[in-house]
Amino acid sequence: MKTLVIISHPEIMESGSQQYLLSSIPENKDITVHHLESIYPDFNIDVKKEQNLLKEYDRIVFQFPFYWYSAPALLKKWQDDVLADGFAYGKKGKALVGKEFGLVISIGVRKEEYQPGGREGFSIDELMKPFQAMALKTGMEFLKMLPIFQFSYLTENQKMNLLIRYQQYLTREKEDSLAVREKWFIEELKSTDSSKLNDGNQFVLNQAIEFIEENRDTIDELKIVLDQMN
Structure with a gap:
């Protein structure tokens, strides 16, 4: 299985969680990391190149920090530009049908806040419905998400467990x-x-x-x- 990890993070070098996750990606697996801000700092996305890239992979993962209940601006623009009618949806848009789609999200607030009665009022599953709808519209299978709450507060044992869960998320069968x-x-x-x-x-x-x-x-x-x- 080939996995494409599309990362959107404007300050990835300063992010402890992102650097930790990236350092844990096994070299002997068929995994490609695609950091949008490094490739398109001017936001001028090469749509055809991105579409051809997507065709090569079986599992596509969006990895990003949670910004105002959604993804960073460049990933949103990437979705608007790349997942176009005739490619990702529509009568002739079948390029992504049957692929797997997952989310790895780093979140700065405690998990307990994302629930009815919590400070945020909604669960992460509820707030991520647009991405589930995107997977449905494009014919991809939506995988159970991997949310990472307050990485900087995790103990070493918790970080090690996260590392294993992350590696599994990128490489293991969906079952x-x-x-x-x-x-x-x-x-x-x-x-x-x-x-x-x-x-x-x-x-x-x-x-x-x-x-x-x-x-x-x-x-x-x-x-x-x-x-x-x-």
Whole structure:
């Protein structure tokens, strides 16, 4: 699967959350990072180039900071210009049909504020309806979002969990079953560069893989027994 991460952030070099996420993208995966402000600082978007780029990928992810309940200005202009009639929608606009579409959003306010009764009054899901409508109109499958609340306040363990969830969001199959998650972890562990491991770590890595695989075998056996009982 090929993933295109379209980032819109006017001050990406000063953003702790964006730099953290970018540094965690695995090099051995088919992932392309496309930062709009770096490519189009003058807002003059090469529409044909962007449309051809979109055609090459299976999963398209918008990644941006939450600005006034929406995305930064350049991403909005990108949508207006690139997702045109005849390309993304309309009678002949079938270029994006069947692709997956996701959102990675960094938010400066606590999660609890985005709910009825909270300071913001609406949930993130409600505020992101326009992006869901865009996916529907263009024939893309809308993935469950990855919102990141108050990154600067996260503990190191929370940041590590975020890193794993982010890598999964970009690379894992859309199904969120236990089997798919286990498969993803095993593939990541097996692809680890052993030359970068300290003494003894390869043994720990192999043990972790065996543990996950043995648990999967046990679960599969239990499922067979349960199916026979029904």
